Amino acid sequence: GEDVEQSLFLSVREGDSSVINCTYTDSSSTYLYWYKQEPGAGLQLLTYIFSNMDMKQDQRLTVLLNKKDKHLSLRIADTQTGDSAIYFCAERVGGRRALTFGSGTRLQVQP
Amino acid sequence: ETGVTQTPRHLVMGMTNKKSLKCEQHLGHNAMYWYKQSAKKPLELMFVYSLEERVENNSVPSRFSPECPNSSHLFLHLHTLQPEDSALYLCASSQDPPGQGDQKLFFGSGTQLSVL
Numbered sequence: 001g002e003d004v005e006q007s008l009f010l011s012v013r014e015g016d017s018s019v020i021n022c023t024y025t026d027s028s029s030t031y032l033y034w035y036k037q038e039p040g041a042g043l044q045l046l047t048y049i050f051s052n053m054d055m056k057q058d059q060r061l062t063v064l065l066n067k068k069d070k071h072l073s074l075r076i077a078d079t080q081t082g083d084s085a086i087y088f089c090a091e092r093v094g095g096r097r098a099l100t101f102g103s104g105t106r107l108q109v110q111p
Numbered sequence: 112e113t114g115v116t117q118t119p120r121h122l123v124m125g126m127t128n129k130k131s132l133k134c135e136q137h138l139g140h141n142a143m144y145w146y147k148q149s150a151k152k153p154l155e156l157m158f159v160y161s162l163e164e165r166v167e168n169n170s171v172p173s174r175f176s177p178e179c180p181n182s183s184h185l186f187l188h189l190h191t192l193q194p195e196d197s198a199l200y201l202c203a204s205s206q207d208p209p210g211q212g213d214q215k216l217f218f219g220s221g222t223q224l225s226v227l
Contacts, residue, residue, distance in 0.1 A: 004153065008151070030214075031214045033215075033216075035218075040220070041220050041221075042113065042115070042117075042201055042218040042219050042220040042221050043154075043201065043203075043218040044113065044218070045215055045216070045217065048214065048215065088154070092214060095208075097142055097144075097159055097161065097166070097167070097205065097207055098144060098156045098159050098167065098216075099216055100153075100156075101146075101153050101154040102153055103151060103152060103153045104153075
């Protein structure tokens, strides 16, 4: 079955690195995604990784995928107050069109 | 701006009202989705349309009725809702089937629905 889990809350200081973690259960996941949601807004795609990759870097964002442990993480370097938001992990399983989402991790960045 | 526009942004309705949510995408996609977002719960997939045909319906109560008149527009018709239906309703679109490197869903800003 499909299940995506995330911790609910993370607090960091401005300038530090943030690491948001996600676990998933379906080994047939083909793509894994990170979305960001700011207050009153929809979900904004940040980055995604194909399941045969271990790592993807995009400016301040680094995605690590451990397929054996079904663990995905998002590292934000030099976290800024503008990074405060809810971050959602999502997976696409096999040929399905829709994504399965976790409950989201609220990132709070303190000045 | 993601290219997916939802209206209205906020909606308050009584349990006996009938209302509709609207979604429009300007991305040239051919698949559209309704998701429900409730506090502290994962996003719940409600409906998927591909080429204007409903291809997924995830055990959603009949008081929610989707309509996809063309590949750019998606509606969610609401009738005799319950207070527990209060949530943020998100529309998304994508290309179907997804091509290489085109595996992304784009979301609108959502309609915040309150049922009194």
